[in-house]
Amino acid sequence: MLIFLLRRIGTMILTALCLTFIVFWLTNLSPNLEKVAKSELGARITDAEVTSWLDKNGYNDPTILRYGQWLGVLPGWTRTDADGAITGRCIPAGADAQAAAAAPTYCGVFQGDWGFSTVFRRDVSEIIARSLALTGRLMLAVLIVMIPSALILGVLAGMREGSRTDRALSTVSIVTTATPEYVSGVVLIAVFASSAVGLKWFNGSATSAMDGITFANFTLPVLTIALYGMGYIARMTRASMTEVMTAQYIRTARLKGVSFPNIVMKHALRNALIAPFTVIMLQFPWLLNGVVITETLFNYKGFGWTLVQAAGNNDIELLLGVSVVSVFVVLITQLISDVGYVFLNPRIRIS
Amino acid sequence: MEPLSWTGSVGVFLNPLLGIAAAIFAILVIAQMVMSLFAAPVTLQSNADGTLVARAGALGTVENLLRYLVFALVLIVLAYIITGIVLPYGQTGILGAMSKRFLPIWVALILTFGLSMMFKRKLGLYGKLFDSTIGMIGFGLVMFWVYTAIFSALFGWIETFDPLGQPSDLFIAKAMKNAFPGAVFGTGTEGTFPHYLLGGDTLARDIFSRMVAGSAIVIQIAPLATLFAFMVGITLGLPAGYFKGRLDTLLSFLANLILAFPVILLFYLLVTPEIVDTGIPSFMAVVLFVFPIVFFAVLLNSRYHTQPKVRTPLLIVVLGALGWLYLSLVSQDGTVLHFMPGGLDLFDVPPGILVVFVSVVFVNAPTVFRIVRSLTLELSTRDYVAAAQTRGEGSWYIMLWEILPNARGPLIVDFCLRIGYTTILLGTLGFFGLGLPPESPDWGSTINAGRKLLSQFPHGALAPALALLSLVLGLNLLADGLREESLKD
Numbered sequence: 001m002l003i004f005l006l007r008r009i010g011t012m013i014l015t016a017l018c019l020t021f022i023v024f025w026l027t028n029l030s031p032n033l034e035k036v037a038k039s040e041l042g043a044r045i046t047d048a049e050v051t052s053w054l055d056k057n058g059y060n061d062p063t064i065l066r067y068g069q070w071l072g073v074l075p076g077w078t079r080t081d082a083d084g085a086i087t088g089r090c091i092p093a094g095a096d097a098q099a100a101a102a103a104p105t106y107c108g109v110f111q112g113d114w115g116f117s118t119v120f121r122r123d124v125s126e127i128i129a130r131s132l133a134l135t136g137r138l139m140l141a142v143l144i145v146m147i148p149s150a151l152i153l154g155v156l157a158g159m160r161e162g163s164r165t166d167r168a169l170s171t172v173s174i175v176t177t178a179t180p181e182y183v184s185g186v187v188l189i190a191v192f193a194s195s196a197v198g199l200k201w202f203n204g205s206a207t208s209a210m211d212g213i214t215f216a217n218f219t220l221p222v223l224t225i226a227l228y229g230m231g232y233i234a235r236m237t238r239a240s241m242t243e244v245m246t247a248q249y250i251r252t253a254r255l256k257g258v259s260f261p262n263i264v265m266k267h268a269l270r271n272a273l274i275a276p277f278t279v280i281m282l283q284f285p286w287l288l289n290g291v292v293i294t295e296t297l298f299n300y301k302g303f304g305w306t307l308v309q310a311a312g313n314n315d316i317e318l319l320l321g322v323s324v325v326s327v328f329v330v331l332i333t334q335l336i337s338d339v340g341y342v343f344l345n346p347r348i349r350i351s
Numbered sequence: 352m353e354p355l356s357w358t359g360s361v362g363v364f365l366n367p368l369l370g371i372a373a374a375i376f377a378i379l380v381i382a383q384m385v386m387s388l389f390a391a392p393v394t395l396q397s398n399a400d401g402t403l404v405a406r407a408g409a410l411g412t413v414e415n416l417l418r419y420l421v422f423a424l425v426l427i428v429l430a431y432i433i434t435g436i437v438l439p440y441g442q443t444g445i446l447g448a449m450s451k452r453f454l455p456i457w458v459a460l461i462l463t464f465g466l467s468m469m470f471k472r473k474l475g476l477y478g479k480l481f482d483s484t485i486g487m488i489g490f491g492l493v494m495f496w497v498y499t500a501i502f503s504a505l506f507g508w509i510e511t512f513d514p515l516g517q518p519s520d521l522f523i524a525k526a527m528k529n530a531f532p533g534a535v536f537g538t539g540t541e542g543t544f545p546h547y548l549l550g551g552d553t554l555a556r557d558i559f560s561r562m563v564a565g566s567a568i569v570i571q572i573a574p575l576a577t578l579f580a581f582m583v584g585i586t587l588g589l590p591a592g593y594f595k596g597r598l599d600t601l602l603s604f605l606a607n608l609i610l611a612f613p614v615i616l617l618f619y620l621l622v623t624p625e626i627v628d629t630g631i632p633s634f635m636a637v638v639l640f641v642f643p644i645v646f647f648a649v650l651l652n653s654r655y656h657t658q659p660k661v662r663t664p665l666l667i668v669v670l671g672a673l674g675w676l677y678l679s680l681v682s683q684d685g686t687v688l689h690f691m692p693g694g695l696d697l698f699d700v701p702p703g704i705l706v707v708f709v710s711v712v713f714v715n716a717p718t719v720f721r722i723v724r725s726l727t728l729e730l731s732t733r734d735y736v737a738a739a740q741t742r743g744e745g746s747w748y749i750m751l752w753e754i755l756p757n758a759r760g761p762l763i764v765d766f767c768l769r770i771g772y773t774t775i776l777l778g779t780l781g782f783f784g785l786g787l788p789p790e791s792p793d794w795g796s797t798i799n800a801g802r803k804l805l806s807q808f809p810h811g812a813l814a815p816a817l818a819l820l821s822l823v824l825g826l827n828l829l830a831d832g833l834r835e836e837s838l839k840d
Contacts, residue, residue: 011604014604015604015607015608015611018608019608019611019612022612023616023620026620026621026626026631027620029625029626029629029631030629031625031626031628031629032625032626035625156388160387163387164383164384164387164414165383165384165387165388168380168384170831171485174824174827174828174831175824177827178771178820178823178824178826178827179820179823179824180775180778180779180819180823182778182779182782182795182798182802182816183778183798183816183817183819183820186798186801186802186805186809186812186813186816187813187816187817187820189805189806189809190805190809190812190813193805193806194805194806194807194809195806195807196531196807196808196809196810197809204805204806285610285611285613285614288613289613289614289615289779292613292615293615293779293782296782296783297802304615307613307615307616307619308615308619308783311616311619311620311623312619314623314625322616323613323616326613326616327611327612327613330611330613331611334611
């Protein structure tokens with residue numbers, strides 16, 4: 001078990017390094033850097049000025065070295081100008097020689113220095129912490145709505161395979177999996193929040209939910225994300241439930257005269273819920289997608305909205321920070337799902 | 352000219368009918384579900400006189416009623432469509448006018464279904480699809496959009512206005528901006544189509560025509576991109592599952608790497624103009640589009656390498672044709688890769704589309720790879736594989752001609768599902784305004800354009816959203832029907 005865990009964590013770290021390097025490389029391609037230079041100095045600068053600005057700010061080093069500096073495993077670059085002023089990655093702008101000498105050698109993600117956002121004019125770590133807190137609230141609400149309803153739907157459908165209930169509930173879950181967030185969000189807003197239909201039960205925007213969550217401003221975004229994920233989990237639960245219901249020990253229980261509700265609740269459910277656990281965990285990457293779409297649609301300034309802003313405005317450091325967090329969320333949920341599966345299912349032994 | 356209402360004069364009489372039938376249907380479905388939770392499982396009871404009793408009592412009555420109600424609902428919906436076609440324009444409202452406009456599609460659908468039903472026992476898995484209601488509904492929805500795409504792209508039969516152009520008359524343009532469904536175009540006597548059936552968007556273009564034109568883009572890209580993703584996934588997944596070992600570890604690691612990437616981040620990184628300028632998507636196209644050629648070369652070579660007389664000309668013809676297509680596809684005007692002389696370059700894909708295509712293939716391929724790999728792992732332990740190995744067949748022959756045909760069932764089902772997923776991805780790209788030009792009528796871009804005014808004018812985003820929903824739903828139902836029927840063997 002320990003070796004399995006160590007190997008998984010090893011693969012995970014390697015994957016994380018590869019992925020962050022790819023993102024680093026893609027965001028730091030020369031046209032992106034030129035755009036940064038132009039947005040810092042004004043659009044009408046010459047190519048020579050661009051080059052000198054890039055050189056002065058350490059952007060001309062080889063990508064792999066800069067990746068090391070960004071990670072914090074290589075010492076940050078320093079440069080001494082002709083007039084003796086020292087600039088460097090770890091030295092705050094405009095610092096005097098004394099401050100420059102006192103600045104740390106390493107400053108990267110490992111040291112907690114995530115850089116500075118050019119769009120929001122704030123520290124990246126601060127922006128990410130705030131937006132993650134907002135998204136955390138959204139996700140919590142989504143999970144509270146999605147998981148119980150998906151499990152109930154799946155168990156009810158899988159309890160009696162092929163029955164009318166099964167077919168009706170399976171159709172419901174197919175419909176929800178066929179409705180991406182940008183469709184369900186649009187339909188929900190049009191029906192429940194627009195003046196054209198006139199119900200106006202909820203708000204069409206979740207901006208006010210950032211200050212205080214109310215039923216009116218949080219229902220629609222939560223429903224939008226929950227609906228899409230729900231169908232998939234329900235179908236997996238149904239498949240696992242039907243498999244369990246045909247198992248030998250269920251037949252034995254029936255022959256012994258155990259009542260049907262008792263069989264479902266006490267005998268079948270526990271084994272049927274192992275597979276959905278992994279599915280729920282692996283659902284997180286998709287939920288992340290849903291979060292990006294829903295937050296954009298409802299203008300809720302959480303993690304997904306930040307991602308879109310960073311990517312749309314070529315905010316390199318913020319985009320890197322956002323991708324590090326999202327890659328880690330994905331990898332950690334994968335790890336939990338693997339370990340949890342082994343932990344929950346005593347039949348699996350790792351050699 | 353009067354603006355059209357939704358259902359016109361037939362609605363006076365059909366709408367209440369539909370409402371009542373639907374309400375009773377909903378109540379009965381819930382009642383039936385609640386009752387069946389407490390009911391004993393169904394047992395067919397045979398009587399002494401040779402008849403069968405399925406289920407009696409209240410629940411049995413509810414089930415029978417539901418069956419009739421489904422028929423009634425279908426009949427009412429058919430009545431909307433048929434009255435729309437038969438009665439003169441304007442009397443049957445927007446629904447009737449749309450149904451009249453879709454007339455070629457109804458004819459094509461009836462022909463398709465009639466012919467397929469007639470010969471369904473000779474058509475293999477496709478014919479069996481017509482034994483499952485779910486599968487038929489799904490197939491009908493998919494074919495509806497396929498025919499819409501074909502008829503509008505090739506003949507321009509369906510759309511009522513130019514999907515890209517605004518009205519030239521400024522007064523009309525002002526009146527049609529965000530117009531509600533059924534609004535009269537000008538005075539209705541300009542010699543054009545008299546109404547905007549589903550209203551106008553913020554630039555005063557006809558939403559109905561844009562929705563119809565959007566279907567052509569989706570139907571062109573989604574299946575083709577899925578096909579390419581399958582070629583890549585199959586070409587890499589078969590050897591990974593068959594040879595196992597280092598190759599498998601490496602390929603699986605790469606696939607997991609791509610899968611761990613949040614899709615939207617990947618799109619933002621690949622589809623922005625700066626990255627397109629560096630040529631990375633073009634180079635990815637060079638790599639990804641090689642796979643079909645490799646696939647066909649290995650496929651034919653492994654089969655015919657013992658008969659060089661057949662193999663050599665066959666390979667020359669097939670690879671020559673594919674290679675030419677490949678080179679014309681990869682070489683694009685205005686990108687870094689532009690090496691084909693004008694006369695030899697068969698076609699140029701519009702600039703945004705190739706990038707979108709490449710990124711969608713790139714995102715889908717790892718999942719296909721994983722499916723093919725696990726199927727191969729399972730199938731390579733079968734006896735027929737061992738028999739082929741004893742006969743001395745080559746590895747590639749075993750993979751492509753023994754294992755792959757036996758994996759076709761799950762792969763066909765997944766192909767349908769994946770087209771739906773690709774459609775969703777294309778919509779996501781459009782929703783974030785990536786890749787395709789903003790005036791493009793594809794559904795994602797139209798939803799994106801319409802979502803800003805959602806609270807006052809929801810029709811602009813609603814029409815493409817429902818269109819996309821129905822296509823993806825159709826594909827999912829089709830996959831479900833196919834799965835059900837292929838499991839019956």
